[in-house]
Amino acid sequence: MLAAVLGGPAWAAGGSDVVIELGDTAVTRAQVDQSFQIAARLLALRQGVSLADQDSSVIEKLRIQYLDKYATELVLLQEAARRQLDVSDEQVDASLGELFADEAAETAMLADTGIAATARREQLRGVVRNEKLVELLTEHMLQEIRIPPGDVITMHHDVKYALATPEEACVRHIQTETVEAAAEILARLKKGEDFAALASARSSDEASAARGGDLGCFERKASATNTAFEKAVFTAREGELVGPVESQFGYHVLVVYERREPREPTLNEAYAQIERELAMEQLPQRIKALLDNSGIRTYPEKFSAATE
Numbered sequence: 001m002l003a004a005v006l007g008g009p010a011w012a013a014g015g016s017d018v019v020i021e022l023g024d025t026a027v028t029r030a031q032v033d034q035s036f037q038i039a040a041r042l043l044a045l046r047q048g049v050s051l052a053d054q055d056s057s058v059i060e061k062l063r064i065q066y067l068d069k070y071a072t073e074l075v076l077l078q079e080a081a082r083r084q085l086d087v088s089d090e091q092v093d094a095s096l097g098e099l100f101a102d103e104a105a106e107t108a109m110l111a112d113t114g115i116a117a118t119a120r121r122e123q124l125r126g127v128v129r130n131e132k133l134v135e136l137l138t139e140h141m142l143q144e145i146r147i148p149p150g151d152v153i154t155m156h157h158d159v160k161y162a163l164a165t166p167e168e169a170c171v172r173h174i175q176t177e178t179v180e181a182a183a184e185i186l187a188r189l190k191k192g193e194d195f196a197a198l199a200s201a202r203s204s205d206e207a208s209a210a211r212g213g214d215l216g217c218f219e220r221k222a223s224a225t226n227t228a229f230e231k232a233v234f235t236a237r238e239g240e241l242v243g244p245v246e247s248q249f250g251y252h253v254l255v256v257y258e259r260r261e262p263r264e265p266t267l268n269e270a271y272a273q274i275e276r277e278l279a280m281e282q283l284p285q286r287i288k289a290l291l292d293n294s295g296i297r298t299y300p301e302k303f304s305a306a307t308e
Contacts (some may be wrong), residue, residue, distance in 0.1 A: 182244035182251035
């Protein structure tokens with residue numbers, strides 16, 4: 001199994017280029033480096049940054065840290081194999097589809113990895129498959145952790161304020177360029193004209209005009225940072241027409257169509273979230289136990305040396 005997930009053969013243990021040993025499996029510096037080349041590019045892609053813009057010392061630091069990550073992943077993959085967990089080709093394809101528009105985009109990302117062209121795509125799929133397997137194993141391990149109900153109750157008491165939903169207001173507005181235009185619209189609305197129809201016809205905010213003036217719902221900020229528009233929103237009564245209100249975009253007539261007061265979640269509502277957070281706190285201990293019992297060995301002094 002491990003030889004398969006590494007994308008290559010199990011090398012002879014004790015070799016000068018071996019940087020990880022796990023049972024009968026030995027991993028060379030070149031294998032880890034090739035995996036790092038792909039993993040680093042995937043990380044940069046997901047974070048929307050360019051590796052080319054990073055200082056070489058930063059890349060080298062990440063590379064050295066990757067040895068331990070790779071070793072941990074090997075142990076977790078071994079545990080996943082023991083549990084007979086698997087990830088389908090369709091799941092791998094779906095993950096790649098979220099990252100790349102087409103195969104040409106994949107090819108472009110891997111062009112300067114130093115990996116043979118014929119092996120790049122298969123190695124990329126191997127890295128993604130291993131990521132998905134580790135995610136699957138993690139979920140299984142989390143579900144096995146039993147949290148005493150008393151611990152959940154105690155944590156709910158401690159964090160219910162942090163979990164509270166903030167005050168929100170849901171708003172429609174009509175934006176104009178002049179105060180006179182806003183005053184005219186306000187007068188027409190007070191006479192009973194339809195808000196959504198006027199917004200569609202008269203608002204200079206094209207995005208919300210297409211939705212009948214609907215801006216959606218937003219949270220109350222600290223009062224010291226509230227704009228005049230926000231102050232108007234959070235002082236208005238639900239259903240009250242307000243305006244004209246000036247902002248950097250012009251003048252507005254607005255109506256709050258729904259107000260949501262701050263609310264702390266009940267124990268039942270927050271139970272699953274808190275239980276998972278407590279399990280997440282215990283997960284590193286479970287992973288450390290797997291590592292300690294695996295007998296895995298790493299040789300960072302070999303990995304940190306310049307590749308020949």
